[in-house]
Amino acid sequence: MAGYGDLVRTPGVLRIIAAQLTARFPNGMTSLALLLHIEHVTGSYGAAGLVLAATSVGQAISGPVTSRWMGMWGMRKVLGLTTVICAVAITTIALVEMVLPAYIALGLIAGLSTPPVQSAARTIYPKLVNSRQLTPLFSLDASLQEIIWIIAPVLITFVATQIGTWEALIVIVVILVGGGSWFILSPEVGRVRIPRSKRRFGVVLTRPPVLLATVIGFLLIGACAAVEAGVVSTFGHGGPEAGLVLAVFSIGSLAGGLTFGHIPIGSWAMARRLAIVAAGLVLTSLSLNVWWLGGTLFAAGIGIAPALAVLFAMTSASVKFSDTAEAYGWIGTGQLIGAAAGSAVAGFLIDGTGPQGAYVAAAVFAVAGFAVAALFARAFPDLRHRDASPLPDTEPSPIIT
Incomplete structure (x- = not known):
């Protein structure tokens, strides 16, 4: 544990870990909130499942694509654009009552525009610490991400059931934009440039x-x-x-x-x-x-x-x-x-x-x-x-x- 103490005292490490965990917090909330909201609006878990499936397909497609884009256009541009599009898609689902195909389309857009925060953070890590500290940093990152899965589902379920489902989606948007902005504006994100890959996708x-x-x-x-x-x-x-x-x-x-x-x-x-x-x-x-x-x-x-x-x-x-x-x-x-x-x-x-x-x-x-x-x-x-x-x-x- 002493090694972790030395690690978090390294300039920038604690800030990047905290910022990326906050930016990724919606990952532990969005599926559950969409399930509850679409079921509430349509009265059908089957409809909610279709929206969730579209969102997951979008996320699966976007992961390697948007991550590679960061080497072409820069991390801040890609993270900023995807954050805005994802926030608009989730906000529209929350506030506008639509037919099921429209919800499915917006779910797909939200998945495709999921910000590649995880890829960005783990790309930054080797430039943030010395070589001896890198493996402990990956371990600390993998450990602390469990906080997302401990707290996020409980929090969003409470908001959705006690306040409302559209309000739960707006909470996700606030965290998405706030946490994403914190991460994007962190100095380390601006200082690391990913070289453009010379290999095919x-x-x-x-x-x-x-x-x-x-x-x-x-x-x-x-x-x-x-x-x-x-x-x-x-x-x-x-x-x-x-x-x-x-x-x-x-x-x-x-x-x-x-x-x-x-x-x-x-x-x-x-x-x-x-x-x-x-x-x-x-x-x-x-x-x-x-x-x-x-x-x-x-x-x-x-x-x-x-x-x-x-x-x-x-x-x-x-x-x-x-x-x-x-x-x-x-x-x-x-x-x-x-x-x-x-x-x-x-x-x-x-x-x-x-x-x-x-x-x-x-x-x-x-x-x-x-x-x-x-x-x-x-x-x-x-x-x-x-x-x-x-x-x-x-x-x-x-x-x-």
């Missing part, structure tokens, strides 16, 4: 570590999405149990990241960390008792943030600086598709076999992630004796002064 996926990170992100987030569906199905909406159990899951991840995330990363690091997640989720599927679920999900969570830290570090260390933003965009797309797949598979199993099926699905996703990491361990970079800095471009890399 998508070529970065041919790098084995990037492809592995995308596949493993798909499987890991798919497992988490299946858990979420299972917990909601188990406890319903009538009491606090679902929210508390999911919060415990995120707290386990936060604790694991802060405690173990700084450990040097070898080629077997991902497999070991995913083994913790897989073991916890296999145990989770054995009982629906609230205490059992809470305990096993806490244990499974301990491996999640450390695994994400490996994912971010291995990506940074395996590509040129000009390709880092696009690489993180592809990884984000993999995670979004994983979330959709995990929720869908869990939903079908819940309908067919009950809540237990969702936990089985989560365990299968997690075991598959472990298997991929173990089978392809030699393709993971060994960072125990080197840092996670990006590979040098042919042109000089920009440095924060």
